Amino acid sequence: MSVPPALEAAWATFAAQEVPPVVGAVAWTNLCTRYGEAHRHYHTYQHLIDLLDLAAARPWRDAGRVQAVIWWHDVIYDPWQRDNEARSAAEAAAALQSWGWPAERRQWVETVIRATARHEPLTGDPDELAFLDMDLAVLARPAEAYDAYAAAIRREYRHVPGSLYRRGRRQVLEAFLQRPHIYFTARARAEWEDAARANLARELNQ
Known part of the structure; x- marks a missing residue:
């Protein structure tokens, strides 16, 4: 590359x-x-x-x-x-x-x-x-770009069996969603919070 x-x-x-x-x-x-x-x-x-x-x-x-x-x-x-x-x-x-x-x-x-x-x-x-x-701005990308990111992460962990990967990934996504805010600054919350939560919830439901 x-x-x-x-x-x-x-x-x-x-x-x-x-x-x-x-x-x-x-x-x-x-x-x-x-x-x-x-x-x-x-x-x-x-x-x-x-x-x-x-x-x-x-x-x-x-x-x-x-x-x-x-x-x-x-x-x-x-x-x-x-x-x-x-x-x-x-x-x-x-x-x-x-x-x-x-x-x-x-x-x-x-x-x-x-x-x-x-x-x-x-x-x-x-x-x-x-x-x-x-x-963490990637979490708030448009759905297609977010899906590409999620697929890239899976490729990096391709050595992990599917069931184990899904369990671990679910834990990560749920941990972010359980936070009062995913982002720490007012600017990021205004720009990205809603989109990020929508993407994480959508991935969890797939």
Whole structure:
């Protein structure tokens, strides 16, 4: 899978502002390799592009740290394992330390990536809440696009027998529906909450 030019351009902009040139090239190669892995069908280059596009349309306290979360939050994605978020967070922290980022800034990135394991905030920071919302924006897509997302997730877990997958998927969907709100910010609730709930309920009834 070739790297989309839009993604390469986005990295160049981020790297020019946040990354020392030599280590930036190493990081970019690593990210391209990871997000281009053959077993990925949703957690791909396109997922990064979608998040970067959403991020570009939002105000941030620190846009650079949010972009770091976007780039690294799924860098480790092994559907056979349960610690992807923790491993992604650790890899992000190591990279940011090598770039000379201050401890507080890189620790924030690490914590927010860990928060994606349950999609529950760990800092309460507005940037974290908005990122977690963006990462679930896919739930509110039009029905056809949502179905394509759900099918892509199933392909990533094709090693799981159908009955077990359906049970696990049902638990995930029901957990979101049982929340008072799927999204944490007023903007995301206004834009996505109703559509997301409709999609989740529809999938549960299939």
